Amino acid sequence: MSAGVAEKTQKTIGGIRRKFAPWNDPSAVPLIRFQNVTKRFGDFIAIENLSLDIYEREFFALLGPSGCGKTTLMRMLAGFEEPNEGRITLAGEDLVGTPPYRRPVNMMFQSYALFPHMSVWDNIAFGLRQDGMEKGAVAARVEEMLKLVKLGQFAKRKPHQLSGGQRQRVALARSLAKRPKVLLLDEPLGALDKKLREETQFELMDLQMELGMTFLIVTHDQEEAMTVADRIAVMNHGKLVQVDQPAVIYEHPNSRYVADFVGDVNILDATVVSVEPGLVTVRPVAAPDRLFRIAQECPAKAGDSVAIALRPEKLRVELDPPADTSVNCLSGEIWDIGYLGDLSIYHVELPGGSRVKAAKPNLTRMVERPISWEDKVYVSFSPDAGVVLTS
């Protein structure tokens, strides 16, 4: 995919990030390399023969449901777990066997893990003192960190005297204080409420740019991963399913699993009718009288069973059949309507009984002919809206 697809991130940091794509540069040397890493807990395989490269200054997200191995992968980088097989290198150095207290990475814990008997100041200074940094330098760095997370007036407080958001900032300051080569963030915003979480996501991105550090974030929240990350690795059962930029993951998922996990999606079973360069024609199982043309290179052959992924926001719902007969179209009946304010969600029942979900922005306050329950409607989408999934 071309650079510049990370629409969400452009807003804050613009051009620098627009050009940032070391993973497309064959001469770029990765900062972190997982090479054929396997980790087992007894009979359970947490990570299976996984290889992954992460580049310097990258904001990288590991995304997946709980139990998919994303936290284990991060903990292996921090040194809390050792792989059974494979190599993990950081800036060319093999990390396997190095205890956590000698690794140049720091972690922000999901529970924050602030030392309850120490003040905010002492918490932030802990790692610096551990390195034997001299007093004046420690004080200067702690002050700098307090300023960075805007907690200057709370330096003398104990963690239990702070709000959840403030504790999150202390944890962040503490993990950044040693200027690690890599900052690991384990579900860093999970305990915050929605509004604060969204604000903090943008702050994290700015911070990462400002400090020029490599951030690795573990999250199960796909919106969070899409917002902050340069690249996302979607994981399932200890394996990487897809590693790419957020927009690629969203618009071109490589499997049913990714399409389903990231964002809202309709998945329709279909049979391939014909394959031409850049165009696939399929027949949906739910509406065998229709043919869908999808603009995409596809490895499938005529007769193969595939799935089509359709994002609800890419579907148009209309009371009249589309004028342009070249677009793909389904007809059905409105089953349910969800009014969200900015959007309305329509559940349309197809003649075969299956349902598709379409989202329609409410562009004006009043609509002449509002769509209502049990209306007969046409659901249409252009050839570049859908994705054919072969796995």
Added chain:
Amino acid sequence: MTGKARGRWLVVAIPYLWLLALFLIPFLIVFKISLSQDAIAQPPYTPVFDLAAGWEAFKQSLGELSIDNYGYVLSWDNEFIEAYGSSLWIAGISTVLLLLVGYPIAYAMARAPKSIRPTLLMLVILPFWTSFLIRVYAWIGILSPEGLLNQLLIALGILSPDAPLQILATDTAVYIGIVYSYLPFMILPLYSALEKMDETLLEAAADLGCPPLSAFWKITWPLSLPGVFAGCLLCFIPAVGEFVIPDLLGGSDTLMIGKVLWTEFSVNRSWTVSSAVAVLLLLVLVVPIVFYQNVQQRELEGR
């Protein structure tokens, strides 16, 4: 007063009535006896307050009270002060030993797999199912010159049969007895403090460059201090007044205030002096008790 308010008042009053009847009044009786003089009578002291004799007689009785017994107990010529000092010393050493033995056990219990922790806890409490007195007696059988310990060491060839270890009837036996008897009281508060600790704190310390041993002293130890204080005071306070252990395991030169009190009461038959000893012992212990309550208070506020 509404029924609800009366009910609330009753709930609050019951523990105070309990304390009044079973602690404050008995203490006042002991305190009064400590201010009386020995007498060959029944009860063996004067004056005896007789409310039936009228107000004048009561006032006269009040005038007969004196603090002479305290002067006697606190005089350097008698061995009471020495006994107080020796008791504090023995209790102090025992408490340090208890901490040294109890901390590793509590630590291991708190780090054991969750599934076996209740069993371990049960094992710590198990000795309570046998009478305290019998358990202390059992130590005589272990520590005596012909006891199990010496038999074992001789059988192993470590000791020669004509030179068995002389442990029974020494201060060492008293330390062994106290450490053995009070160990659960040390382990339980330590365990509860250590078990509460979030293990990710140690991961965070390691992540910030702190090796395990250093992390113990910087994180685990300070966070377990409330348990350390509670355990030490739970052991120290009763150990100071301990009577059974020094009496059964200690030698004739083992000086502890509990033993002195008992001798004063049942051998010398001086109710008044033994009462004064008891009141002074209480004063000696009030300091650590108040300290303990302070610690508890602080811990509660820390939540």
